């Protein structure tokens with residue numbers, strides 16, 4: 001407790017100094033509401049797709065979302081994955097005593113995670129990473145809990161990982177996230193809306209673009225952006241793919257989200273298994289850097305994964321990329337003032353001391369040091385890049 005209080009004071013002083021120096025958000029994105037890289041997806045209550053509006057031959061409606069939310073502009077990177085892997089590895093190997101190396105569901109294809117070290121196997125830590133859904137879910141829990149390093153912070157919160165193992169159907173796999181989730185894996189409708197729905201299309205009536213860069217023309221793979229490339233995909237031996245996330249800044253979705261074509265296929269939250277299955281399956285959207293089809297000259301009926309595309313995979317076997325969704329307000333802005341500052345620290349202390357359930361950040365019915373640690377972590381995230 002003593003250590004916690006000392007860190008709390010240091011953080012508070014640091015927070016005030018940081019905020020004083022920041023002097024407002026100097027985001028590089030002038031057209032989009034970008035909070036720490038999480039783009040605001042507005043226009044709540046948009047209509048779903050009609051007919052084959054975003055893909056041939058898709059005929060069922062998707063893409064309607066009733067509320068505002070945020071979605072990361074960029075895919076999870078290898079560097080972010082490595083940070084998570086270093087934090088979670090001690091717990092992973094404690095719970096998997098027979099293993100000396102982590103399975104691909106945890107390490108993905110870009111890391112080697114052993115008992116002694118986490119090694120990055122690719123050229124750049126800013127490449128998009130691959131990870132199994134169940135470990136992406138633990139990453140989300142960890143973000144939700146302000147990157148606290150205790151086991152509960154990874155295994156509870158948004159997705160209860162104890163439900164992932166099921167010997168007999170029917171199983172109780174998570175079908176969504178709780179309303180208090182600060183971060184989550186986007187569901188199919190959220191992903192499709194962020195990629196394709198444009199409220200300004202058709203003279204403000206709103207509509208869906210076929211491709212996730214606000215066009216109805218296929219995106220060109222296999223080239224660097226300066227050579228006319230439009231998505232992070234290719235096998236050309238002169239160019240190394242995948243490039244870093246965000247390498248194609250001129251191909252944003254209507255909301256400023258990047259790399260929804262190319263990079264990695266991205267997990268979504270939707271449960272796709274049948275009620276009789278004891279292994280849950282999850283959906284994934286978008287195309288990966290290995291998919292190099294270029295639908296040019298454009299043919300509406302051609303196989304083209306950069307139109308809306310969907311996969312379903314078993315989270316333990318499949319390792320796809322992921323893009324994080326976040327609540328609209330900053331998770332540390334607990335007085336909802338629109339900024340994170342001393343008043344949030346003050347409000348936290350007031351509520352904490354009066355046992356207000358809104359600051360029971362671990363949601364265990366007890367106000368104790370765990371909640372302080374989570375709040376400090378959320379403050380630290382709010383300070384990053386200010």
Ligand SMILES: [Ca+2]
Pocket residue numbers: 075259260261262263264265266286287321
């Ligand atoms: Ca992608």
Ligand SMILES: [Ca+2]
Pocket residue numbers: 332333334335336337338339340341343344
């Ligand atoms: Ca505030």
Ligand SMILES: [Ca+2]
Pocket residue numbers: 360361362363364365366367368370371
């Ligand atoms: Ca608590």
